[in-house]
Amino acid sequence: AQSVTQPDIHITVSEGASLELRCNYSYGATPYLFWYVQSPGQGLQLLLKYFSGDTLVQGIKGFEAEFKRSQSSFNLRKPSVHWSDAAEYFCAGIPMNSGGYQKVTFGTGTKLQVIP
């Protein structure tokens, strides 16, 4: 079955420290991959997406993600975390050429806590 797994339910980092959030996918072929952020009381915001090409993807708010086919991973990174990054982060995948978002699968999310 097609799936996206986020192994870490909750992560705590110190402000200014680096961050890596893990995402693993299981699809027959390379899917389209996304990272979203959800702050309390707000909807999801797209951070970045990977469809093809360069495996290192730059996003908004200083985030980047690296697609690694050999590891079936699409981990999200940020070199220096700010207190405002505290939120829940979702990885999502869509089978290539599936015709839209109807087959999107989201992971269960990783809640990021940032401590001073």
Added chain:
Amino acid sequence: DAGVTQSPTHLIKTRGQQVTLRCSPKSGHDTVSWYQQALGQGPQFIFQYYEEEERQRGNFPDRFSGHQFPNYSSELNVNALLLGDSALYLCASSSERGGLYNEQFFGPGTRLTVL
């Protein structure tokens, strides 16, 4: 420029009742999608509306139906509510001009509680 707006913010219903949730898309957007996000889970795609027609549908029963109006706003209707329908319902809008995978902009959601 207002983003995606949803109403109401919170709603409490009892089993068997019917509910209608509303969404106004971001200015310039013509496509609206609805998602269900249960507690502790990621969102699940319910369906998408474009040109007042349901274009795509996820794995949800017919109790879930929708509508899109000429001004692109949309409603989600759920009949015969079950306890398991308790969730945050998210609306997302996008522009068809950007293609099927164009970025979706999400509203803050409607929290539905079924007692």
